[in-house]
Amino acid sequence: MKLTWFKKGTIYQIYPRSFNDSNNDGVGDLRGVIEKLDYIQSLNVDIIWLSPIFSSPNDDNGYDISDYREIMPEFGTMEDFDELLKGIHDRGMRLILDLVANHCSDEHMWFEEAKKSKDSPYRDYFHWHKPADDGGPPNNWKSFFGGSAWEWDEASGEYYLHLFTKKQPDLNWENPKVREEIYDAMRFWLDKGVDGFRMDVIPLISKPKGYPDAPEVGFRKIIEEVYANGPTVHKYLNEMNEKVISKYDAFSLAEGVGINETKAGLYVNTDRKELDMLYHFDILECTIVNGKFEEVSPFDLVQMKRIFKKWREAVHNTGWIANAMGNHDFARMVSRFGNDKEYHSESAKMLITMLATQNGTLNIYQGDEIGMTNITLETIEEVKDVQSLNFYEENLINSKFSEEMALEMINKEGRDNARTPVQWNDEINGGFSIVDPWLKSNPNSEIINVKHQDNDPNSILNFYRSLLKTRKEHDVFVFGEFEEIEFNSPNLYIYKKTLENRSIIVALNFTESDQVFKASGVANEYKVLINNYADLNTKENELILRPYQGLVLDID
Structure with a gap:
């Protein structure tokens, strides 16, 4: 397998509006990112992904672009961007930008x-x-x-x-002039030294001919069968790679909306020369039955194991994927998949241990490194996300739920959960700004914040730092062959990974009680590489995994 710089890397996603406000206007900005570059470097990440920073009327918080070559004034100037890019490169990191090419703003x-x-x-x-x-x-x-x-x-x-808001008209990629406009915009940023693009909803750029009616199936199925994977999408992606990406030391990361594991290879197999990798939605949506908000199913660990397995096998030795359990479009990782109350620290550490030991590029989202949690918005007036507001408005029209229930659903699954300001300290608004931020700050910033965790050796933050450093040092974390152990256990996720003569065991407890792992297959002598508890609880041929414990053992 060809090892390129992005495969072993860790991507850190920044949602600039909520990251750090340098001028105290309530909105994060580029200078706010510049101020925190040393902090970001301390995480041991390799690649920064900036959500859109281009000119936009902000109907969908920057994913409605009115000029692909200009910086949004709220975020700063082109000089600020140039300084940011240089600061990133000077620290040995790379930068990818969010390419929103399926649609633009109606003010473009x-x-x-x-x-x-x-x-x-x-x-x-x-x-x-x-x-x-x-x-x-x-x-x-x-x-x-x-x-x-x-x-x-x-x-x-x-x-x-407009597949998104009415202020986001879809671009017609059948028109070669449109494609060349997008390619020119990409070249503009690549010539500045940007290292690649995360490509927003890129599987949607080719529409089915004749615009046929969608079948009467769930919305997720409609995305896969109608909106995504159109008849000319691979032609366009191959052209984009040939004319743009391949001319630079850059890479392309696709938001794989509508792509299932059977189609993944068509996008990322290296011999097809289309995209370098994608991240899929099966993990992110594994508790969502049919569209966000309305139907939520309980978390099922065995289902999650199956998802990781099928995607690992789908691109094995042929392509590449990124692994994510959180981003700007989903509720907070520890609130969805862990226990953000009694076992907040333990479950946050266990979840990143799992994600960092999956094959593929690791993708983490701002604030997850300190275990930021969902927020409770008290009234609909506090909700900012257009998706949540549209859901609430439709609910008022069809009266499917009570207003209280609709707000409860928004608080559980809404995108504002991931967009609350990053919690830097225990001061007003978590140190994000001294004025009211554009979105309410989570009150638990008095407890959960970077300052409190920075010098605590047992904090979530320092666990992330140590884990990502260890991951860099051991290729088996990223490229090792998988051997599932106790695959059907609803409580434990255990696997062995081997690369050449190196083997590790990863043992994860997803419950709030002790769980026994019959460890007879583990060598008598082993080195603990990762442990989110202070010690091990062992008996002869047994490991007693404590609640939400996560372990990585070097068994060689």
Whole structure:
């Protein structure tokens, strides 16, 4: 297997709006990131992924881009960006930007010109369609954020397609001019020295011909069967790689929405020369039955094991994936998969131990390194996320849930959970800013914050630092062959990994009680590489794993 710099790396995702506010206007910014570069370096991460920093009216917090070559004024200037990029490189880290190329903002010049006339040269930059015979939308497609995916334009008497908000019109990648516009924007940033792109909803760029109605199935299935994996998506990705990515020492990370394990190789197998890797949604959505909020199933450890296994096998020796259990679009990792109350520290450490020992590039999200948790928003006025607000508004219309229940669902699964300001210290707003931040700060910042954990050798933060350092030193963590142990256990996740003559055992307890692991297959002598408890509880041929304990043992 060709070892390229990103495969062994750890990606640290920054959501700039919520990271660090340097000028106390309530919004995080680029200078706020610059101020924290030494901190980021101390985590032993290799790659910083910045969520969108481009000009945007912020209908979807920057994922609606109005200019691909300009910095959002709230975030700073191009000079700030250049200083940030240099600071990252000077510290031996790399930077990838968020490429949002399926759609842009309705305030982008392209769309403003397209609306002026059907004869505009920009009209074909987007998907326009005449009304159906009944005067309604051309088909039954629904937006990811609720409601129809088609918006009526009175002036031209046509609908335009938006798979996200109505202020995010989908770009028409069938038009070669659109593709070249995107490629030129990519070259602009790569020529500055950026090291690659995380590609937002990139499997959606090719639409099915004729815009057929979606079948009457769950929304997740509609994404996979209709919105994603279109007829020309691989042609476009191959072209993007040939014309842009392959010309630089850069890599492409796809947000794999709508990609299942059977299709993964079509995107990331190295011989296809399309994308370098993707992260999938099966883990992130493993408790979501049919779209966020409405149907949530209990966490099932065996199901999670199956997901890791099938994706590992799907790209084995042919392609590459990144592993993530949290990002800006999902509730906090420790609140979803761990115990953010009695075993907050233990479960946060155990979860990252599991994620860091899976094959693939490790992807962590800002704040997870201190165990940031979900927040309780008291009223709908405190909710900022457009997806959550649309869900609440639709609920008022169809009265499917009470207002109290709808807010409870938003607090459990809503994206604002991951977007609360990073908690730097126990001062006002967790040290993020002295003015009210754009989104309410989590009150538990008085307890959970970087300052408290920085000098505590047993903190979640210092566990992350030590774990990521150890991961760098041992290739078996990333590339080792898997051997599952007690695969069907609903309580324990245990596996052996071997690379050449090196073997490790990873033992994880997902429960709030002691669990016994019959360790007869473990060598009599071993070295503890990772342990989120102070010691081991062992008997002859047995390991007694304490609640949410996570272990990595070097058995050679």
